[in-house]
């Protein structure tokens with residue numbers, strides 16, 4: 001999916017510079033669609049690996065525990081994100097550190 005989006009942009013991108021500014025809007029839409037497709041492809045594979053992790057944690061009995069502070073992840077959070085592996089506090093801390 002990601003590779004297709006990149007190739008499509010490379011093929012269409014080159015010949016359009018001389019037709020500016022009429023095609024500006026089209027180019028913008030192409031870029032937007034490409035980024036959109038890429039971000040879906042990325043988040044899909046991230047979610048898939050997180051679901052994989054969650055299944056592994058169910059197997060070894062640590063599902064629902066925060067992997068950082070080892071406290072129980074609140075049910076409301078697990079309902080919203082069944083594959084969450086950190087409590088809200090640790091998740092937001094790790095996002096800030098990235």
Ligand SMILES: [Zn+2]
Pocket residue numbers: 066067068069070071086087088089090091
């Ligand atoms: Zn935690």
